[in-house]
Amino acid sequence: MDLSLDVTERDGYSVLSVRGEVDVYTAPKFRERLIELVSDGKYEIIVDLEGVDFLDSTGLGVLVGGLKRLRSHEGDLLLVCTQSRILKVFEITGLTKVFSIYESVDAAVADD
Amino acid sequence: MVGEVVELEIPARAEFVALARLVVSAIAASDSTLADERIDDLKLAVSEACTNAIEAHGAIPTDERVLLRCSADGGAVEVAIQDQGGGFDPAQLPDHPPVTDPDRLKFERGLGIPLIRALVDEVEFSSSGSGTSVRLLMRTAGGQEA
Numbered sequence: 001m002d003l004s005l006d007v008t009e010r011d012g013y014s015v016l017s018v019r020g021e022v023d024v025y026t027a028p029k030f031r032e033r034l035i036e037l038v039s040d041g042k043y044e045i046i047v048d049l050e051g052v053d054f055l056d057s058t059g060l061g062v063l064v065g066g067l068k069r070l071r072s073h074e075g076d077l078l079l080v081c082t083q084s085r086i087l088k089v090f091e092i093t094g095l096t097k098v099f100s101i102y103e104s105v106d107a108a109v110a111d112d
Numbered sequence: 113m114v115g116e117v118v119e120l121e122i123p124a125r126a127e128f129v130a131l132a133r134l135v136v137s138a139i140a141a142s143d144s145t146l147a148d149e150r151i152d153d154l155k156l157a158v159s160e161a162c163t164n165a166i167e168a169h170g171a172i173p174t175d176e177r178v179l180l181r182c183s184a185d186g187g188a189v190e191v192a193i194q195d196q197g198g199g200f201d202p203a204q205l206p207d208h209p210p211v212t213d214p215d216r217l218k219f220e221r222g223l224g225i226p227l228i229r230a231l232v233d234e235v236e237f238s239s240s241g242s243g244t245s246v247r248l249l250m251r252t253a254g255g256q257e258a
Contacts, residue, residue, distance in 0.1 A: 106155035
């Protein structure tokens with residue numbers, strides 16, 4: 001099982017595209033990449049979850065931790081997700097009220 | 113595989129949780145009356161339970177394995193996850209602040225058991241100082257309660 005994490009820059013945002021499965025095994029790699037971005041001074045981050053096949057509570061924990069870290073720098077973490085099985089995890093846990101979730105990177109950037 | 117019981121023993125390491133998900137989803141898919149969405153729900157619940165089991169083993173620590181027992185009988189798919197960790201009391205889990213409270217962001221953990229409860233039709237925790245057993249049950253179309 002592998003997790004791919006690619007970063008591109010877009011209109012002042014760093015877009016972290018996540019592909020694969022996010023669980024207790026792969027979440028540390030995801031967390032480290034987010035921390036690296038923040039350490040590099042990237043405080044406006046879009047996490048694109050469209051390539052994610054599976055995400056559990058450890059993945060949610062990484063995103064919550066990332067948002068907390070970014071807010072402490074007056075930044076933000078936006079999500080891109082349209083897959084119902086992934087959105088369901090956010091809905092059950094109430095995190096749809098914590099994160100701004102968009103249908104596309106374009107939509108996230110446009111809402112600036 | 114309907115009517116058969118399948119047991120899987122996994123080393124208590126994070127890289128084996130994906131294997132547990134794979135086996136359980138294959139067994140659940142063998143019952144053609146369980147919709148794909150419900151198989152995804154069961155897979156997620158199993159992942160959460162296995163993650164907790166592995167963390168419980170790591171906390172002691174112990175080299176014991178985590179045992180999964182899966183069955184599909186035409187009316188339900190049942191999965192039991194048994195660990196040899198230190199046990200816990202599910203009734204004593206701390207509540208998270210409301211999602212609208214800024215303090216909510218202090219909690220990166222503790223979402224697994226609420227997810228399990230929301231995803232499956234029945235869940236039962238049996239825990240003692242010598243381990244925890246989590247029984248998950250997902251009723252199929254032919255096994256729905258009236």
